[in-house]
Amino acid sequence: MTLTLRRRGLAAAALGSLAAPALVRAQADRPIRLGSIATLEGPFAAGGQDAYRTMTLALEAVNFTVGGRRIEWIRESSNAQADVALARARKLIEQDNVDIIVGPLSGAEGLALRDYSRTLVGRTIVNGQSAAADTTLRDVSPNFFRFNTDGGQWIYGLGTYVAREMGIRNVALVAGDYAFPYTQVFAFMLEFCRAGGELTKLWSPLGTSDYASVIARIPREAKGLLVIHGGTDALAFLTQYAQAGGQLPIIAGPVTADQTVMSARGPHRRLMNGMISAGPFVDDSDEPTWVEFVQRYRRRFPDGLQAPSINGVHYYINTQAVLRALAQVNGDLSDNQSAFQRTLAALSFTTPMGTTVKLDHNRQAIGANFIRKVVERGGQLRTEQVAKFENVTQTLGLPQDKFLALGSASRDNPASCAAIPA
Amino acid sequence: MSVNARTLATLAVLGLLAAAPWLLPPFWVANILGRALVYGTIVLSLTFLASGGGFVSLAQMTVAGVAGYSVAILAPDATPLGFGWSYAAAIPAALVAAMLAGLLIGAIAVRTQGIYLLMITLALAMGITLFVQANTALFNGFEGIRGVVGPVVFGVPFRDPNLFYFAALIVAAACYLAVVWLMETPFGLALQGLRDAPRRLASLGYRNALHRIAAFGVAGFIAGCGGVMACFYNIGISPGSIGLGATVNTLVMAVIGGLGHPVGAFIGALLFMLLDTFAADLYDRERFNTLVGSVFLAVVVLSPDGVLGLLARARQALRTALGVIAPPPQPVGPRP
Numbered sequence: 001m002t003l004t005l006r007r008r009g010l011a012a013a014a015l016g017s018l019a020a021p022a023l024v025r026a027q028a029d030r031p032i033r034l035g036s037i038a039t040l041e042g043p044f045a046a047g048g049q050d051a052y053r054t055m056t057l058a059l060e061a062v063n064f065t066v067g068g069r070r071i072e073w074i075r076e077s078s079n080a081q082a083d084v085a086l087a088r089a090r091k092l093i094e095q096d097n098v099d100i101i102v103g104p105l106s107g108a109e110g111l112a113l114r115d116y117s118r119t120l121v122g123r124t125i126v127n128g129q130s131a132a133a134d135t136t137l138r139d140v141s142p143n144f145f146r147f148n149t150d151g152g153q154w155i156y157g158l159g160t161y162v163a164r165e166m167g168i169r170n171v172a173l174v175a176g177d178y179a180f181p182y183t184q185v186f187a188f189m190l191e192f193c194r195a196g197g198e199l200t201k202l203w204s205p206l207g208t209s210d211y212a213s214v215i216a217r218i219p220r221e222a223k224g225l226l227v228i229h230g231g232t233d234a235l236a237f238l239t240q241y242a243q244a245g246g247q248l249p250i251i252a253g254p255v256t257a258d259q260t261v262m263s264a265r266g267p268h269r270r271l272m273n274g275m276i277s278a279g280p281f282v283d284d285s286d287e288p289t290w291v292e293f294v295q296r297y298r299r300r301f302p303d304g305l306q307a308p309s310i311n312g313v314h315y316y317i318n319t320q321a322v323l324r325a326l327a328q329v330n331g332d333l334s335d336n337q338s339a340f341q342r343t344l345a346a347l348s349f350t351t352p353m354g355t356t357v358k359l360d361h362n363r364q365a366i367g368a369n370f371i372r373k374v375v376e377r378g379g380q381l382r383t384e385q386v387a388k389f390e391n392v393t394q395t396l397g398l399p400q401d402k403f404l405a406l407g408s409a410s411r412d413n414p415a416s417c418a419a420i421p422a
Numbered sequence: 423m424s425v426n427a428r429t430l431a432t433l434a435v436l437g438l439l440a441a442a443p444w445l446l447p448p449f450w451v452a453n454i455l456g457r458a459l460v461y462g463t464i465v466l467s468l469t470f471l472a473s474g475g476g477f478v479s480l481a482q483m484t485v486a487g488v489a490g491y492s493v494a495i496l497a498p499d500a501t502p503l504g505f506g507w508s509y510a511a512a513i514p515a516a517l518v519a520a521m522l523a524g525l526l527i528g529a530i531a532v533r534t535q536g537i538y539l540l541m542i543t544l545a546l547a548m549g550i551t552l553f554v555q556a557n558t559a560l561f562n563g564f565e566g567i568r569g570v571v572g573p574v575v576f577g578v579p580f581r582d583p584n585l586f587y588f589a590a591l592i593v594a595a596a597c598y599l600a601v602v603w604l605m606e607t608p609f610g611l612a613l614q615g616l617r618d619a620p621r622r623l624a625s626l627g628y629r630n631a632l633h634r635i636a637a638f639g640v641a642g643f644i645a646g647c648g649g650v651m652a653c654f655y656n657i658g659i660s661p662g663s664i665g666l667g668a669t670v671n672t673l674v675m676a677v678i679g680g681l682g683h684p685v686g687a688f689i690g691a692l693l694f695m696l697l698d699t700f701a702a703d704l705y706d707r708e709r710f711n712t713l714v715g716s717v718f719l720a721v722v723v724l725s726p727d728g729v730l731g732l733l734a735r736a737r738q739a740l741r742t743a744l745g746v747i748a749p750p751p752q753p754v755g756p757r758p
Contacts (some may be wrong), residue, residue: 035498041711076702077710081662082566087453091699108565108660115569119581139501177556178564205555206564352628411558 031070032331034059034322035092037103038111038315040126041357042079043231046260047311048105051128053301054308054316055102058323060300063097066323067331071353074098075141075167078109080206085109087345089116093123099333102319105311107132107151107180111247117143122336124344129314132179133186137394145344145363147321149392151180152187152409154254156369156392158278158349159191161223161316162251166276170198171251172222174214174229174237177411178202181228186409187396191419198225204233204410207305211237215244234261237243238268239310246271254279257374259305262381272381280314280353281373283307283382287354306380321379324349355390439591445585452583453528454695459587459594460655462691463648465675466594467641469687470601472676474610475637476617478536481527481543483672484550485642486649487664493650494567494659495560501569501658502562507723509573524642528635544658547669555661566660570653580654592653596690598643613637644713678721680728681693693721 036055039048052075068255074096077089086269092098100123104113110130117125118141127135127146134144162168171192175181189199200222202214214237218225225248229237234256249301250271255261257277261268261337283306293316308316309400330331333340348358355368369392371404372383395403406421407413439459441450464486467742476742495504496512507515532540554561561567580586604610615623616630616637624630653659662668671694679690705713725731727731 079662079667082568082658082660083656083663086656086701087457090453091449094453095447095699109563112657176564177558205552323588411563 008117012374020085030071032066032100032326032333033074033096033098033105033244035074035076035089035096035098035101036128036315037076037078037085037088037092037101037105037109038311039080039105039347040077043233044080044083044105044311047129047231047309050260050305050309050312051105051315051379053304054236054312055319056299056320057296057300058316061296062323062327066326067329069326069331076103078104079176079390080106080109081109082112086112086116087112087283088126091335099123099337100322102315102322103128103130107135107178107183110135111179114139114141114144117141117256122333124337124341126318126344128318129311130180133182133183133344133394134179136362137391138194138404138408140362142342142363143341145318145321145341145359147318147357147359147365149357149365149367149369149393151183151254153365153367153369153392153394154280154398155184155187155278156396157191157387157389158251158276158370159188159193159197160195161276161387163195163197163373166249168224168226168249168251169196170221171200172223172248173199173201173226174211174218175201175203175227176206176208176229176233177254178206179409180230181253182409182411182413184228186406186414189414189417189420190406191394193414193420198417201411203372206233210232211240212244215246217240218248222248224249224251226251227256230255230258231260235264235266235268239266240273242267242271250275250369252277252374255310257383259283259307259309260311262374263305267374269381272374273376276386277372277373277374277383278369279310279383280369281310282353282370282385283383284375284377287352291353293415295353307382313352317357319352320349321347321357333394355388360394362394366391366393426557428468431639436595439595440588443587448583451587453701455692456583456587456590457655457694458688458695459590460648460651461672461695462688463590463594463597464645465648465672465679465687465691466597466601466684467645467648467757468672468676469679469681470604470644471637471641472681474617474685475634475736476535477531477634478540478673479527479531479543479579479638479641480540480669480673481547482641482645483664483669484547485520485523485645487550487554487650487659488523488742489516489646489649490653490659490663491554491561491567492516492519493653494570497570499569499571500567502565502567504560513573513650515649516650517643520646520649521643522641524645525635525639527642528638531638532631532634543670546664547664551661554664561661564661566658566663568658568660568717570658572654581657586655590655593651594645597647598684598688601644605684609636610631623705678718678728680725680730681729682727682734686728693717693729 038051077086077284078088092101105128106112107130110132113125115227120143125144158420200219202217203398206213227250235411252275267420294307325340325347328343329339343361357365357367360366369389370385371387373386374381375384442455468482469481493512493516494500496507496515498506498508527546529540534542555564578585612628620630675690675694678693681688697717701710701713
């Protein structure tokens, strides 16, 4: 086993070094090597699987060819741990010699790959779904691009809606204790507290399976429950809260009101029906582009989800960005990909949701966000549109210096509604 | 093998490893061999305890994590920044912290053997992992501490694949030779006595408990060396680096390599890294863990004493076939 592997590696290496000078000249004949990292293991395995479904859709739509060059797709799997994502990225770049990576899926992985991308020359990492704000806000990397809006942008509009339209001024927050929810809680509190709300935070580690202690600590005064858990964590919490006879109206984060959770069967469905949430897309949109996208998805993957998940949508948009930029530069990745990266940075296109996405100076998406309601149709839970906001920036409409002055989102920032400047 | 032949073989392997950057592409140097040497050093601490004293501890990855977290918290260039010491101060402090952690774990587990030792060290490992995951003030919770790039040595950054590789090689070789040497000193011989006949050892006047705790301290130091290197390799550390998966991986590497001799740690680590990196290329990408599991299962079923045992049996069979010496009686091993 060891021997064959080593021999393979040596042979590949020998070939690689022999071919190196010829490669530059023959670039046009060489296929474009596209690597990708998504989580096929761990708590987000269902999301990773869906990400690869929509990437397949995007690549099959162009028949794995762009600008006259074939695309060779090399898939890797991570388990939502930064170390693993980093090891996979190193393997893709250094061993498989990929030109571009699409990924990763979760926040800590994104920060790790952003740091790694800074050490690269002539390679590009285009995010998959990871949505921690700092990845493209502080300490940014010139080789890291993100065409999906971040966790904070996905919450835009929700705080005001809960306080003003729903009239709920006291909310208990149930969320995972890591970067991704921090960003969203930060964004929610900015609006909600300014609209006169109060909030109690109840954190639990990612991968928690027993939420009894969290449920017991929901304060009596709370009139609503803001749930920002994804995947199996969301299922575990909502199931347990339903079984405990929980009655508070649920306000859901974008990954909670997602098909990976809503397609599952169980008592949590009772709580989810009628739930309000915010997020970067809605399942039941009438936009022709969206209808076409969902139809194509269902036809190609009959045993997939009812509609693409948030992971699927974002891997699709980011892959689309790569393909569009490659088409514009005719597959030219020479000169350390400078033309390709310039084109990526200036790209502006219509997403499957029928809204426009473009990048800011930190290579972070400016895009649309939706307030959504979960409804049951034919036994399926789906989200439908309540409100739409276009051109939501990463700084949520604030000037960048003011936004940065609020500090990095963390479990203690903002500490409470009282800590938010008016 | 005679002593001389063994010394020659060791020198030859070290020579080959030192020449690796000129023989192999950079990815193989830093990310296969370098990574195997770093994690092999952590596994070596387990092999030392298991082969020397018969203590199978599941807390060695945790001890490595103590060193990794210490250096990350003390380092001058981490996010979030902790104490901001220089690496010259942070690295020794991390090694001392790992040794103290080893001593402490050894002291807590001092009265347990076999499956009970396994359980108590596993409990400690999980306890510490959950603690660093929940603590955001010092350990930054789930995300851990990032951006620990390591020192600049002779003007070359630690991220340079060759520098990293040679540092890993020197650390691993030093730890390996130290363990081989230590096993032949009175300390090491007494440790083997502790494994085979603790009562007789006690009646000779040895203080078994202290001796055992000291062995855990030594193992802690070795694991710490590996832990610091792993932290630099991963540009930081997070609870996932020391969690259940990492803990089990350490044991898997030790077992497939073979617990009979310290070199087994590195053989196991190399085989593990090769599979971890290339399994997805060889087999269905969504099911590659099946291949990883099958290979490990095959090694353990075919050879209870790991790859080392396979090699020993192959050598024996070859000698018998060549008629060099008569086959010795079959060793009485823990075969089912």
